[in-house]
Amino acid sequence: MYTSNFNNLILNSDSYKTxxxxxxxxxxxxxxxxxxARGGDYDVVFFGLxxxxxxxxxxxxTQQDIDEAETIIQAHGLTFNRAGWELLLAKHGGYLPLRIEAVPEGSIVPVSNVVxxxxxxxxxxxxxxxxxxxxLLRAIWYPSTVASVSRYCKGIIRQALEKSADNIDSLPFRLHDFGARGASSFESVALGSLAHLVNFSGTDSMTALVAASRWYGMNKDMPAFSIPAAEHSTMTAWGREGETAAYANMLKQFGGAGKAFSVVSDSYDLWNAIxxxxxxxxxxxVKNMGGTLVIRPDSGEPIKVVREALQRLAVKFGTTINSKGYKVLPDYVRIIQGDGISPQSLGKxxxxxxxxxxxxxxxxxGxxxxxLQQVNRDTMSWAMKASAISIDGNWKEIYKDPITSHSKRSKKGRLALIEDSNGQLxxxxxxxxxxxSNNLLRDVFVDGKLITEDSLTTIRERAKW
Structure with missing residues (x-):
């Protein structure tokens, strides 16, 4: 059995590349x-590079990387460029002689543009x-797609608040990340949940907090927040006959002035609970505890459940009419819907x-x-393509233009991204x-060194509505 350093960059590629x-x-x-990103329903929020x-x-x-890669790749049935990798080690100390330029992270770029x-x-x-x-493509497409989906959802919520709320101050906390357990890997959570935090400040993915510190300079500032919350096990442990006692315990443990906490309330009968x-x-x-109870439905058809839950809560706790003419529950009770949420269902x-x-x-x-998981490279049709080659000192534009799919036509030449006279990228x-004309692509990596580094705070400002 072959063993290797899991971070061997030579093996972090497709087999046919060798x-x-x-x-x-x-x-x-x-x-x-x-x-x-060649297409899709969302503008690109560039993130993750x-x-x-x-x-x-x-x-x-390292030499060990080269030796391990040669053993595995040749046993895999392929040729191995040992001379090339050893030359890289000899000439450049093992650092990649590459220049990577990109738009600043957090930039909003329409699809079909170089990023x-x-x-x-x-x-x-x-x-x-x-x-x-x-x-490289994987490192860009996944977090950028999650950030793009998250921002799209933020736009939906923002429009709803602008139409129906007195202000939008709470917008950064209106979409909470519940995705850690459903993601494909630990690193997916780190990248995807962190990408969500470009747009929002609420998460239950603690991995994102570690990632923010590790990669984006958030060593002292807390990038996101959460609140105490119940799960079905902590409620059903009291038994059906103890449901009231379970809820009362939540009020006792977490109620208080300025506090908020969430209680899943449909382990048995949501309507009875309300x-x-x-x-x-x-x-x-509930009225006198001084904090905010956030009731969480967790099953059923989301549109029907949320609407009926609000109507029932209005009967029990009353409402006021805000400046926009919409009903608002008392500050001490709210709802969080975390089941069945997608960019499509959210708007509905x-x-x-x-x-x-x-x-x-x-x-x-939520x-x-x-x-974090219902996205793939095709969500926004991400691609990395060669567009120019220098042969014997002469630059030549190269491209693909398949007759069977013009949507896969690639761009030609060395590229730049500008803002035109109409303000469009x-x-x-x-x-x-x-x-x-100002090229918006900037050097990020040159010959083994990170040239430009941004904090999550700076990236958030760029992506801000």
Whole structure:
């Protein structure tokens, strides 16, 4: 059985990449490739490159990496570019002779535009930009897609609050990340949950807090918050006959001025919990505790459940009419809906809430699989493609244009991203840049060094509505 360092960058690629160094034309010197999201329903929120560079590109390739990679790749049935990797070790100390430029993280870029571009800085390593395509593209598409979905959801909630609430001050806490247990891996949680925090300040993924400190300079400031919350086990442990006592215990443990806590209330009968327990037996305790009880439904058809829950709570606790003409529950009781939330269902729920006369201020959302797991590379059609090659000192534009799918047509040449005279972002060839055009792509990584580093705070400001 072959064993290897799990962080061996040579093995962090597709198998077929290992033979590509002999497939390029003789005289090849420089290869330029770019990354874009070719389509989809969301604007791109660019995020994640800095994390990848810090975790994987800031460490040199070692002789041990080369030896292990050769053993595995040759046993795998493929050729291995040992001379190339050993030259990299000898000439560059194992650091990759690459230049990666990209838009600043947190930038909002329409689809079909370049967001990242990579080129080798040493002509002997023309094969290297393509070799790291697998890891680089993955490092960008996943967190950028999650950040893009999260921002899209933020827009839905923002519009609902602008229409139906007195203010939107609570917007950063209106979509809570519930996705840790449903994500495919620990690193997916770290990247995806952190990407959500570009837009929001609520999460139950503690891994994201570690990631923010590790990769984005949040060593002292807390990037996100949560509240005490019940799960079914802590409620059903009291037995069905002890449901009231279980809820009363939550009030006792977590109630108090300025405090908030969440209680899942549908382990048995949500309507009984609202009408007869929260709204009757414990009503005075809820009103007088000084904090905010957040009732959490966790089953059923979300639109129907949220609307009916609000209506029943209004009967029991009353409402006021805000400046926009919508009903608002007392400050001490709210709802969080965390089951069945997706970008599509979210809009339908807030529409139903407002159609029933309630402000979106009454409800917060939790999003799990729809945020971190129900995305893939095709969600926004991400791709990394070679667009220019220098052969014997001459640059040549290269591209693909399959007759069977024009949507996969790639861009040509060395690229730049500019803001045109209408304020729109536009991809152009770098040789079209003028003294009056500012290339929004900036150097991020050059020859083993992270050139530009941003904190999560700075990235949030860029992505802010």
């Amino acid at each position: 033979s590509h160094w002999v497939q390029y034309p003789a005289g090849s010197e420089y290869m330029s490739s770019y990354v874009e 800095q994390a990848f560079i810090k975790e994987y590109l800031s460490k040199p390739i 990242c571009q990579i080129i080798n800085t040493d002509p002997e390593f023309y094969w290297l930009p393509s070799y790291i395509e697998t890891s 009408d007869n327990i929260w709204g009757d037996s414990l009503k005075d305790d 729920i807030v529409d139903a809430v407002m159609e029933a006369g309630f402000s979106a201020d009454n409800i917060t959302f 999003m799990g699989g729809g945020l 536009k991809t152009i060839r770098a040789d079209e840049l003028t003294a009056y």
